[in-house]
Amino acid sequence: MLEQAADALDRQDYHTAAKLIAMLSAERPDDPQVQLYAAKLQEATDRLDEALPGYRLAIQQAVNPKIIAEARKGIERIEQIQAQNQANELAIAQAGIEDRIEPGFLVLEPMSADHKQATFKQFATIMNLDPYSARLQLPSRGWRLYRVGQMGQLNFLRDRLLKAEIPCFCVSQQDTQQVFVFQVNHLKSFHPQATIVCTDDRSELRTFNFDWSEVTQIVTGMLPIFEEVMEIDGRNRTHRKSKILDYVNICDIQLRDRRTIFRLCAQTYDFCDYKQLITQNRHSLTSEPSARTSADLGGLLNGQRIPTTSRDNWKNLISQITEQISAHQTQSNFNPFAETAIGYPELLQRIDPHLELLRRADSLWDRAFHLYSTLAMCRDRDAARL
Known part of the structure; x- marks a missing residue:
């Protein structure tokens, strides 16, 4: 029956070949010669996506050098056809x-x-x-x-x-590039609308109001702070080395319909507005304001202890922001993207990070975050159109 199947393939009688190969495959599914003929039939009838794994399976199962050689030639033919088809499709696509x-x-x-x-x-x-x-x-x-x-x-x-x-x-x-980015100085209020104080590209202070329903997503990330340090090796020799000493938290509030991003940075955000907030909320304090010392006023807001570290302050701020939106509106997987974007330094050098951090030298990570955030906004816009 193998000879009959081979003869049918040579005569291009694919109907007969298909019947014979189907019977052979049922009787001898692990026979590499049958697998080879099945792949040849699939190739001859333009089922290249099925023929390619068939040839590879024949190579794995076979010990006969002739079968292996024929299967490899089949793989080469298919790969050449696929490459040519892709080139033709690209040429047609480019022409249009x-x-x-x-x-x-x-x-x-x-x-x-x-x-x-x-x-x-x-x-x-x-x-x-x-x-x-x-x-x-x-x-x-x-x-x-x-x-x-x-x-x-x-x-x-x-x-x-x-x-x-x-x-x-x-x-x-x-x-x-068609996105407006503002660096946030501080949030003045959360309700009934958000009131935000920020600086524009000319470093001028501006105030914006928006409803939280306008926020389409927030994008968060951590930017490394690199510093030159001195290290001593096993031979007591000193070496200069660039190391990550800290991270800076970043959060972008995105308003897609306004094409606007409000960028908050833990290093530059103004957390020193507590006394004013306390004055506005004195009615919430349990005892008379006159009975409290300045230290007490500096530590209480709405009857609760105010965080005393920048990390706690930032955590509290982001918690207040995320309470206003749904969980699916948060994009926070920046690091894997940055690790690949850093491989395009010439591209990143042309991107304005819209961020001013206290560091010795600019970092490509700042620019990568801006690219990540704007891509997220464009991705969200395109998804909303579907």
Whole structure:
């Protein structure tokens, strides 16, 4: 029957070949010769996605050098066809989107381990990678800034990835720049509206009011503070080394419809407004204000002890903000994205971080956070349009 199946394949009688190979596969499912013929039939009938794993299975099972050689030739043929098809599709896509030459970003979204296992081979084919590299490049913890290029090409790749059920999105660089960013000095009130005091790009103080229902999401992150330190090695020699000495908390309040971001920073936020707040809330204190010392007034607000450290103050502030919005409106997985974005230093150098921290030198992490936050706003906007 093997000879009959081979003869039918040679004669391109695929109907007969399919019947014979189906019977052989039922009788001898582990026979590499049968697996080879099945893959050849799938290749001949344009089922390349099924033929490729069939050839690979034949190589794994076979000991006969002739079978292994034929299977490898089949894999090479399919890979060449797929590469040519992808090039043709790209050429057609580029011909139809000549106006989309502006720069942009392709971002891969995190996937579960099972999802990665099911899609990494398709990802390898789309991106022309070997399967091992493809598996490593699919993210599992957070966003991955995967490619920077022209929007026409990125949109083409995005569509192919989404078709393969690989979550991703594209955003043009222009869209990330069309956002107003204000550095927050302090929040004057939370109710009935939020009143926020901030500085604009010209370092001028401005005051804004907004309803919490306008907040579409908040984006949080921690920026490392690098410092040069002296270390002594085992031979008692000193060396200069850059180390992370601390982290600075950042929180962006995003109002998508206004295309506005209010950026709060733990290092620059004004936490010194307590006496004024206490004066406004004296009626909440249990005893007469005159009976309290300045130290008491400096430590109580609404009958509760005010946090005394910057970390506690920040935690309390963010808690008050997050109480105003739902949990799904928080984007807080910045670090995995930053680890990939740092690989594009020339890109990040052109980004204004809209942030002024007390440090010896600028950091690419500040710029990466701004990119992360604006991408999140654009991603949220596109999702709202669907």
